[in-house]
Amino acid sequence: MRLNRSVLVFLGIVVLIAGSAFWFCGSQLARAFPFGGPGVWGAWIWALALWVFPLIRVTLFRERAGRLQGLAFFMMGMAATFLILLLLLRLAGLALGWAGLYWPTWAPWVMLACAAVLSLWGMQEAFGPAVLREVRLPTPGLHPGLEGLRIVQISDLHVNHFTGAAQVARLVEQVEALKPDLIAITGDLVDGPVDQLREAAAPMAGLKAPLGVHYVTGNHEYFWGIDGWLREFSGLGFQLLLNAHRVLEHKGAKVLVLGVNDPTAARMNEAGPDLERARAGAPGADYTILLAHQPPAYTLAEAAGADLFLAGHTHGGQFFPFPPIVSLFHRYFRGLYRHSGRMHVYIHSGSGFWGPPNRLGVPPEIALLVLERTPKEGG
Numbered sequence: 001m002r003l004n005r006s007v008l009v010f011l012g013i014v015v016l017i018a019g020s021a022f023w024f025c026g027s028q029l030a031r032a033f034p035f036g037g038p039g040v041w042g043a044w045i046w047a048l049a050l051w052v053f054p055l056i057r058v059t060l061f062r063e064r065a066g067r068l069q070g071l072a073f074f075m076m077g078m079a080a081t082f083l084i085l086l087l088l089l090r091l092a093g094l095a096l097g098w099a100g101l102y103w104p105t106w107a108p109w110v111m112l113a114c115a116a117v118l119s120l121w122g123m124q125e126a127f128g129p130a131v132l133r134e135v136r137l138p139t140p141g142l143h144p145g146l147e148g149l150r151i152v153q154i155s156d157l158h159v160n161h162f163t164g165a166a167q168v169a170r171l172v173e174q175v176e177a178l179k180p181d182l183i184a185i186t187g188d189l190v191d192g193p194v195d196q197l198r199e200a201a202a203p204m205a206g207l208k209a210p211l212g213v214h215y216v217t218g219n220h221e222y223f224w225g226i227d228g229w230l231r232e233f234s235g236l237g238f239q240l241l242l243n244a245h246r247v248l249e250h251k252g253a254k255v256l257v258l259g260v261n262d263p264t265a266a267r268m269n270e271a272g273p274d275l276e277r278a279r280a281g282a283p284g285a286d287y288t289i290l291l292a293h294q295p296p297a298y299t300l301a302e303a304a305g306a307d308l309f310l311a312g313h314t315h316g317g318q319f320f321p322f323p324p325i326v327s328l329f330h331r332y333f334r335g336l337y338r339h340s341g342r343m344h345v346y347i348h349s350g351s352g353f354w355g356p357p358n359r360l361g362v363p364p365e366i367a368l369l370v371l372e373r374t375p376k377e378g379g
Contacts, residue, residue, distance in 0.1 A: 082115035129364075191224065
């Protein structure tokens with residue numbers, strides 16, 4: 001296969017970053033090894049395994065399931081945590097140096113042990129039950145029939161070779177117990193081909209709500225055969241909002257649910273996000289919701305006059321210490337916001353995990369959003 005220029009540039013950047021991280025971690029461990037001799041080479045070998053093995057395994061053999069793939073992803077998360085801890089150690093060391101104090105020379109090995117412990121802790125969180133985030137949405141002049149409407153959002157489940165049907169079924173049971181009126185799924189449900197993950201995804205057929213289960217595409221579905229997955233999701237009973245809308249009736253009120261495709265679609269020769277197409281022929285409504293996968297689509301929600309915008313994609317940073325880093329790249333990053341003083345924005349932190357099985361400090365979540373009626377402003 002011929003590699004185009006953009007792919008070569010991307011691979012070059014990945015190799016540069018991974019190589020720099022490997023060199024930094026290896027040099028720190030080697031210099032900190034207390035006994036010298038062959039142990040120094042052992043430090044370099046360990047650093048090489050921590051950075052190079054996961055990179056090769058998850059890029060060249062990404063479709064091969066098994067324990068080695070799980071180990072590679074675990075090590076990838078551990079390596080990233082170790083790198084950040086080492087950087088923090090060096091920065092703190094500079095500050096201590098000014099005061100005439102210094103870390104013990106073996107401190108980098110302590111950071112490596114901390115990275116291993118934190119990664120194991122994060123793995124426990126990743127495979128644990130999702131945390132419920134109940135959010136009240138006070139809305140001036142809300143139609144009386146929509147008072148107390150219960151919307152459950154799940155996102156970024158990333159069903160993969162490590163996420164078995166039992167874990168998916170547990171999530172479905174948690175959602176069912178909330179008795180939602182409407183379920184919104186904001187993309188990235190899967191991370192693998194249909195023929196390999198059909199059984200693991202099958203329990204999602206249990207997602208039911210009186211006003212329907214509404215789904216928009218994430219970026220990852222396009223990597224694994226979007227047409228096949230859309231047929232599968234339709235068979236599971238989902239309403240596919242592919243630049244489309246649905247008008248729902250609830251206690252005398254009309255709810256308009258709009259959905260736009262993920263921008264990745266356009267790079268895969270599929271239809272990208274198209275708000276005009278999504279709302280073509282849509283009538284006026286008492287409450288409008290726009291679903292998208294990525295947070296920047298809030299601009300489309302604003303243009304649509306939406307009352308509520310739901311998205312995911314960020315994973316809330318997924319695991320310590322990345323939330324503050326990821327937040328730098330998103331205006332709306334995690335949780336509830338109010339845009340322009342009117343539209344509610346909720347960015348879901350993800351119901352599963354991608355890559356490293358690690359959710360330290362940012363556990364998987366299910367969001368329950370409840371509409372509340374407040375007096376109309378100026379009324």
